[in-house]
Amino acid sequence: MSTPMPKTSFAEKLMAVPSRALYLVLAIVIIISVFLSRPLPNQPNPPAADFYTALMKMPADKVVAVQSDFTNSTRGESAGQLEALTRILVRRGIRFILYAGADPQAPTVATNIVERIIKEEKAVNPSLQYERNVHWVRVGNFTNLDNTARLFQTNFREAFRGREDNGVDVLGTPPFEGINTINDLGLYVNVTASSTLDVLIGRLQFTPTTYDGVPIRSKLMAMVTGVIGPEAVNYYKAQQLAGLVVGLNGTVELETLMGRGLEGSKEAASANNAVVIDGRPSVAKLEGNSVGRGSQYYFALHTAMGLLILAVIVGNVGTALQKSKRGGKR
Amino acid sequence: MRDFEFWKMAVGVICTLGLYSVLYRETKVYRFFEHMFLGLAAGFSLVALWTETLKSVWWDKMVGQVDAEGKVTSMGYPLYILLLPIGLMAYFVFSKKSNWMSRIPIGIILGLWAGQQADNWIKTFWPQIYGSMKPIVPNTFDPIFVPGGAANIPNAVYVTQAVNNVIFLVTLLSVMSYFFFSFEIKSRFLKGTTTLGRWLLMIGFGAIFGSTVMTRFTLLIDRMYFVFIEFLKTNFFS
Amino acid sequence: MMNLLAQATAPERNIWNATPGTSEIWIKMALLLVVGLAFMIGLVFVPTRGRRPIVMTFTFLAGLFYMAQLVWPQLPQAATRENTQGPVAQVSFWFQDATAVVGPIANILTAFILGLGIYSLLTIHGKRFARLQKDWQFSLLLLVSLFVMLFFGYWDWIQGLNPENAAKLAETPSFAGRAKDLLFEGMLQVMDAAMFSLIAFFIFSAAYRAFRIRSVESTILLGTAFIMMLSLMGALVVPWNNFIQESLAKGDSNAWVNFLRLTDISAWLSDNIQTPAIRAVNFGVGIGALAMGLRIWLSLERGGVSA
DSSP, rough: OOOOOOOHHHHHHHHHHHHHHHHHEEEEHHHHHHHHHHOOOOOOOOOHHHHHHHHHHHHHHSSEEEEEEGGGGHHHHHHHHHHHHHHHHHHHEEEEEEEEOTTHHHHHHHHHHHHHHHHHHHOOOTTTTOOOOOTTTEEEEEEOHHHHHHHHHHTTTGTTTEEETTTEGGGGGGGGGOOOOOGSSSEEEEEEEEEEEEEHHHTTTOOOEETTEEEESSSSEEEEOTTTTHHHHHHHHHTSSSEEEEHHHHHHHHHHHHHHOEESSHHHHHTOEEEEEETTTOBBOSOOOOOHHHHHHHHHHHHHHHHHHHHHHHHHHHHHHHHHHHHOOO | OOOOOHHHHHHHHHHHHHHGGTTTTHHHHHHHHHHHHHHHHHHHHHHHHIOOOOOOOIHHHHEEOOOSSSSSSEOOOOOGHHHHHHHHGGGGGGTTTGGGHHHHHHHHHHHHHHHHHHHHHHHHHHHHHHOOOOOOSSSOSSSSSSSOGGSSSSOOOOOOHHHHHHHHHHHHHHHHHHHHHHHHOHHHHHHHHHHHHHHHHHHHHHHHHHHHHHHHHHHHHHHIIIIIIIIIIIHHOO | HHHHTTTOOOOOOTOOOOOOHHHHHHHHHHHHHHHHHHHHHHHHHOOHHHHHHHHHHHHHHHHHHHHHHHHSOOTTTOOOTTTOOOOHHOOOOOHHHHHHHHHHHHHHHHHHHHHHHHHHHHHHHHHHHHOOOOHHHHHHHHHHHHHHHHHHHHHHHTTTTTTHHHHHHHOOOOOOOHHHHIIIIIIIHHHHHHHHHHHHHHHHHHHHOOOOOOSSSHHHHHHHHHHHHHHHHEEEEEEHIIIIIIITTTTOOOOOGGGHHHHHHHHHHIIIIIHHHHHHHHHHHHHHHHHHHHHHHOOSSSSSOOO
């Protein structure tokens, strides 16, 4: 004779949802969201505004060092950041030096992104002149950043001696013209998903400068993933970073600023629909399409975050119901 | 006729789905793609170690360089060859008898790291210590809140600002006390500050959690976008 | 030694260098390699008591290079070799030149050491395949993937060494370029992204099962995490902020009620609690790293490099 199965309560059912069912729910919500993706509003914060301001106010004849340390393991966040940065540099005609200070895969990952964005920009604007080894140069990887960053501080140019890009001596290319020390650079941007930013903070010191009347407290700026974001915010607050873009939200902030520009008061922004952050200098928007990977993923981020919040609430309600039931029995 | 980009993407989609099969359970399909991933990653690292670093930083410096017309652009420094046996010593780590030798190249790298720590500490933390020294006594009482725009007087310390600065310092000191006094303490004051430190630290961790979730979800959204929009929708439904 | 370390600024002929392409350079390299290998083999026979001092010496000298720079007087920013004389300045200049050599040496040694992981992978899977142990097929797959990537990776790289060829290949990729692109961009990079995206599923499941209001700490953590997540959702932030600004504050940017804007709440938490909390943790970690650095440099670390 079989014994009757004890009746499972709603709370017990809630607690016994198999992991695979949870995985499926998350996947379905995100799949539907990427299909339904639509533009959403965003309010940029001061770190991203500072990042955009520094890049836009910097004279276009200055050179930017881009240290891109991420691999595709963080493509979702870091690729969108590098794409937005490349668009700004290309559209403003700013020359840049591209290299990595961590993973051997990082330079190739970054190069593929940069080349794709330049191709896209040229498709929109066929007269655009932006060539490898003329406007930008790919240097390669530095396997030991601790010592290389020390060398950057002591003698930036010397760190690149002997390096070649497609058989061309990088030191002979236009981006290296007049670049001897790190202070000859216009800005130094680290796109990273790891602790390479900590290494740079501990080794590089820039002389503060002013671009178009805007004080630039350090030429070091960062684009980081959400995981290391809170730590990077600490550097930004201590004025060790001139600007900061954190995670997907940061990318959307940057794309919003690129599309709308920045004003320091509501009155000034009323004419051009610019983003308003009190007391900030006026920064023009970037001509051209600014919708990138950040804006494309933003809707799905909302639904996924919403789902997580819901899951935590349901989990807690389930636990509370179970507890009250046990308490009742007692 | 589909082009190369289509097939490249199709292979990528199969690889993605193969790895995602682990969500069901660890099957042979998952292990197939996992081993392929590891093999490709190791293979690429071996290519990149030479092409991105050793060729230009070691080999070219050692043998020197000449340009297309045969003119010497940099002299060769044969002494760099000595780095090969030093580097090879690291591989003695697998030797039962001589594994101590692997500590020589590792010791050099760690020594170089260790030697930088004092300078690194100063450059990293001095601006943070300086930035933490905030005024806690207000020098203006009207208005109480920090006004926006032109009404904000430079160097003025408003009441709410002073209160915030006190909260900042209390957080900094209590979290530090939580870390530094992790052993058993008898002072009630220190016990109180460490408990407060633990609570305030949780606010920091809450921010880290929220930010981490953003990253993790974004990575998944990126893959779903790749499979369903960049591949499926673009190639079959547009 | 001075000339060797000054190579960065003065690449003229001296005792340390040789003209590229000459037999002299190859003979010197061969002789030095023999000396280096002899030194390495000699070390195999060093008695146990002699080993620790050798490792200690290498570690100490490496660390001393940067420690000495820290305490040595710094050159003024405008100092050049022409306008700054004297032994103290000369040593400072020597440090600058030497850093240009030490930096690349560290990169080279690290590259050699990074190969260690791949060597280990090759040994483990090579053995498993050779002995046909359980799952040898997967080991074979790993080895084949590794060598296929190696083959096409180098083939493509060699083709791009010539600048003219590289420009042509950028327009129309060769077979090797296509193969490398498929392996790297089409497979490796896609799998890299897929592998790390899996964490989202686990974090979601863990949040559902384990993120509970059990104590003061977990409640604070949960509350802050919620505020943080909500502040990252622009579609909520913008209308909420507008409601506060327009309906409650009546457009007055100095009204206290503006503090209820989501961006203001999250900024307040970030400025006044999260930043000092993380900074305090970093102070602790920094002091730990400093102490660890000193212990490693002086070989005081138990179980460290010279143990």
